[in-house]
Amino acid sequence: MIELQDAAYGYGGGSLLSDINLRLAPGSFHFLTGPSGAGKTTFLKLCYADLHATSGRVTLFDQDTSEMSRDDVAQARQRMGVVHQDCEFLDHLPLSENIALPLTVAGRGGAEQDGNLSELMGWVGLSARADALPPELSGGERQRAALARAVITDPDVILADEPTGNIDWEMSLRLLQLLVELNRMGKTILIATHDLALIRAAKAQVSARVLRIAGGRLQLAGADL
Amino acid sequence: MSALSGLLDILKGDAQADRVVPRRGHSVRLTLFTSGAMAFLAVFALALSLASGRLADRWSEALARSSTIRISAPAAQMEAQIWAVLEVLEQTPGVASARALSEEEQRDLLEPWFGPDLPLEDLPVPRLVEVIETAEGYDPDGLRLRLAAEAPGAVLDDHTRWRRPLVRAAERLRSLGWISLALILGSVAAMVTLAAQSALAANVKVIRVLRLVGARDHYIARAFVRRFTLRALTGATVGTALGMIAIALLPSAQEEGGFLTGLGFAGLHWLWPLTVPILSAITAFWATRAAAFKTLRSLP
Ligand SMILES: Nc1ncnc2c1ncn2[C@@H]1O[C@H](COP(=O)(O)OP(=O)(O)O)[C@@H](O)[C@H]1O
């Protein structure tokens, strides 16, 4: 599904990530932790081909990302759901259309989106905000909207970058519940977070592997979590 | 994607694809106004081309490389002078053929002025010799001198010759009209390219978000292309309509009217201006498409 082999990423002569080896098997559930600035966001960007490894290989749906055309990347992204850390939206479109945007650009708008959309907006607690424009939303609302947008296409893989950063504990658990359900339906999930309580809550429900980035390398976190 | 199927695609429309790019009033109005103004000008350039083309055709037909020699002589000398004239003409370089008009032909020519019962044989009516020249033409002054020597009653009438430079001018005017049309379309392309580039540059963030959610370049480009093609089509339609109205309101032309009153469209030529909005839309389509793909390639 997503595979990194000896992948490394550096900029300005320095190295941020090195010797990364990871295979996200279909249906697996991973957490990615590490201090702020460790490279979690960079790691996820390698996974959705927003950045290219400076050495080694990143494979996305059996394609080497360095050899993918822009159309290939677009097609791969249509099979993935990504919650970006900065949660960018189209500021001129109401929230409901923003959440449905991945369906729209994939030419799957209309009937398919209507049923899922209102149910999903209800789940993330944004039903009342359907007509609001993104700039009117709070940080937490944006993150919930970003998660809804990531899962609206029923993607094979979900990558989420700090999806609960600005969200209260109760709503965090609710979002986690959604991701756990999707994982039970066979989706592959990778969540970057430094919220250890969230990881513990998840581990009570699914068998999740916890990875940590330290010193630019990827390690399996101990049982202390 | 061929131009036509792409254009039809756009006209059929995918309103949702259009909405993903924010509407910015400023560039909408500029594109509308400019394509409208250009279409207005294009209608006049077209009218100029078609009218000067008509004029050139009419005048060069009238020329048809023919002139007349009029012979006035006492009845007794008439035959001799006609023969003398025909002989001179036979020896003149640049004359393709010459022929004396028969009395019946002359009667037909004069009938509109004098009525059907003209007793031609009793009147001192000059006889006419029709001269058809070759493409090179003859030297009228030389011919006149020789006619004066051989047939004192013969007068060369080449009054249509003065129109020759006018025909050339009309032909030149027609080419200038077509060149103006090409330049106008080129300006539409340049203007739309600039407007599209500025719209793309103003929407870098929108393009980034669209790409993150899996939009292909083709989809993003189409949103811009659709926007600009429709604007150019709308502006040009209004501009063309106003141009056609302005031309229809010109004082009407008489058959032999002067050049200015002849400026306009005749008959089926009224269909020509209808191509202006279509050409504007096709031009905008290609210009935006090129600008969009160029910008999208340059964005990481
Ligand atoms: N191309 C780059 N140029 C400059 N700095 C970069 C680049 N890529 C990443 N960084 C820096 O690397 C560090 C790691 O970033 P990030 O992946 O966002 O870490 P995390 O998400 O774990 O907080 C940050 O300090 C970021 O500014």
Ligand SMILES: [Mg+2]
């Ligand atoms: Mg980060």
